[in-house]
Amino acid sequence: MGCASSDIRENNSQEPNSVKRNLVITGANKGIGYATVERLVAENAQFDIIATSRNVELGEKAAREIRNKYPNFKNDLIYRQLDVDDEKSVNVFVDWVKNKYGKLDVLVNNAGVLYENPTVDQQIKTIKTNFFSVVTLTEKFLPLLTKDGKIVNVSSIVGSLSWQGPTLRKAIENERITEKQLFNIAHNIIEETRDYPKEALISDPSYPASKALLNTYIRRFLVAKLKDNQQCYSLHPGVVQTDMAAGLEGKIKLITPYEGADTSVYLINLPFVKNSEFNGKFFDNRKVVVY
Numbered sequence: 001m002g003c004a005s006s007d008i009r010e011n012n013s014q015e016p017n018s019v020k021r022n023l024v025i026t027g028a029n030k031g032i033g034y035a036t037v038e039r040l041v042a043e044n045a046q047f048d049i050i051a052t053s054r055n056v057e058l059g060e061k062a063a064r065e066i067r068n069k070y071p072n073f074k075n076d077l078i079y080r081q082l083d084v085d086d087e088k089s090v091n092v093f094v095d096w097v098k099n100k101y102g103k104l105d106v107l108v109n110n111a112g113v114l115y116e117n118p119t120v121d122q123q124i125k126t127i128k129t130n131f132f133s134v135v136t137l138t139e140k141f142l143p144l145l146t147k148d149g150k151i152v153n154v155s156s157i158v159g160s161l162s163w164q165g166p167t168l169r170k171a172i173e174n175e176r177i178t179e180k181q182l183f184n185i186a187h188n189i190i191e192e193t194r195d196y197p198k199e200a201l202i203s204d205p206s207y208p209a210s211k212a213l214l215n216t217y218i219r220r221f222l223v224a225k226l227k228d229n230q231q232c233y234s235l236h237p238g239v240v241q242t243d244m245a246a247g248l249e250g251k252i253k254l255i256t257p258y259e260g261a262d263t264s265v266y267l268i269n270l271p272f273v274k275n276s277e278f279n280g281k282f283f284d285n286r287k288v289v290v291y
């Protein structure tokens with residue numbers, strides 16, 4: 001694994017930006033999603049921000065807190081309900097964005113789950129939330145994505161090939177894998193992760209697998225579906241002190257959610273210009289990581 005770039009903002013110059021942009025983020029009621037919204041609002045970002053969560057009360061509370069803390073935010077911070085695993089919720093939300101804005105400039109797929117000692121049903125749910133639901137939401141938004149729109153996906157370094165067991169690793173490192181084969185692997189994940197190393201820091205194989213599937217989808221398939229100046233990225237936020245990482249307390253150094261939002265904010269703010277060199281790549285700490 002190695003870093004292959006410096007600050008890529010240096011490679012971009014002007015930015016055509018006369019129309020007000022909008023941004024949707026999932027899982028924004030707490031953790032890295034909350035911190036990402038807070039950072040964007042604090043820096044008076046150029047977007048109308050649509051913060052979403054599956055629980056309305058928690059999501060509205062989070063948005064209200066941020067609005068109250070930064071009353072000078074010049075754009076809108078709007079809250080909407082969105083459970084990425086719920087087809088009806090997804091359809092209602094996508095229709096709402098379509099009717100209100102007629103377009104989307106930035107989609108931040110941040111929501112995710114990690115269960116401690118999961119049952120098989122929870123492992124399957126992990127694959128659904130962290131992989132299938134991201135794919136579904138992304139593809140539903142693709143027709144609305146502006147010509148220079150951007151999709152930022154909060155993935156994880158544990159999605160790298162080196163974190164997977166031999167069976168899954170062999171399946172997804174196949175250069176000729178098709179999208180259908182990738183989805184079949186995801187549907188068959190219990191069998192595909194049977195030889196995951198038991199001594200790994202994250203004991204549940206479905207979480208690293210979900211992120212490996214996501215990274216593969218972005219790198220191989222999503223990037224090929226983009227048009228014009230559209231960009232997509234996946235990223236590792238660091239090991240962040242959130243509810244998700246509670247099981248890692250004391251085992252490894254954790255960074256704050258504010259710090260954990262840094263690469264998301266960096267990618268969100270990249271100029272809206274063609275970026276062929278980095279499109280589809282995986283970022284850690286603002287740098288492209290090759291693995």
Ligand code: NAP
Pocket residue numbers: 026027028029030031032033053054055058082083084085086109110111112113129154155156157236237238239240241242243244245
């Ligand atoms: P978190 O504090 O547990 O937040 C996860 C967020 O995802 C919550 O808002 C949660 O909502 C939401 N979510 C889960 N299922 C959802 C669904 N079906 N629909 C909509 N929202 C849903 O964890 P986090 O650390 O901030 O995680 C954010 C992202 O970073 C995840 O994709 C995670 O895999 C990734 N990540 C985290 C770390 C880390 O060290 N923390 C490291 C690498 C990657 P509820 O409050 O309703 O549960």
